[in-house]
Amino acid sequence: MRTKIAVGVTAGLLVIYLVFALRYGLLLISVGEPVAIGLGIALFVLPLLAIWALVVELRFAIRAERLGVRLEAEGGLPTEELPLRPSGRIDRAAAVEVFPTYQAATEGAPEDWRTWFRLGLAYDAAGDRRRARWATRQAIRLSRGS
Incomplete structure (x- = not known):
């Protein structure tokens, strides 16, 4: 809010x-x-x-x-409990470790907006804002067709 x-x-x-x-x-x-x-x-x-x-x-x-x-x-948000830094942000090293899971899921279902959205969240948690926005834009584009 x-x-x-x-x-x-x-x-x-x-x-x-x-x-x-x-x-x-x-x-x-x-x-x-x-x-x-x-x-x-x-x-x-x-x-x-x-x-x-x-x-x-x-x-x-x-x-x-x-x-x-x-x-x-839908119950489709990531469920991993990643450690937080003192600032409250997700620890990037931990986010990078789980990132391949979301990347593989997106490669396995490239037409599913849900996998792209989760990939965007993974990019964001790993600190790559540019790719996070790109993946989220892909999710938005694909969701219009569903």
Whole structure:
């Protein structure tokens, strides 16, 4: 729940920032000087990119959370009790040890979104965020067909 509140607050602050950026972009364009117009246009383009990135990330998070809830309801979440570091994060060495199990399961059933989602969780636990997001995206894509 804390994460959702933090995401909401951060998104709200970004929206406020974007409103101010757009306002100042309009002011700069209205000056009429070429440099000011260029800066004003940049203040329009950059917020649009930020809005696009925010929407993409929120859609990813919502879809991934739905898959996690669905997999939990099916009883398909990983059950290993991995040791935790003092920070509360999973010990990476222990996560790397169980990783081949999830990789083999995904190779055995490459069209099952559940194996991809569990692989994404394994990548995340092992500290490989880029591959975790990639595997979760695969799970999301495959779940739409099921």
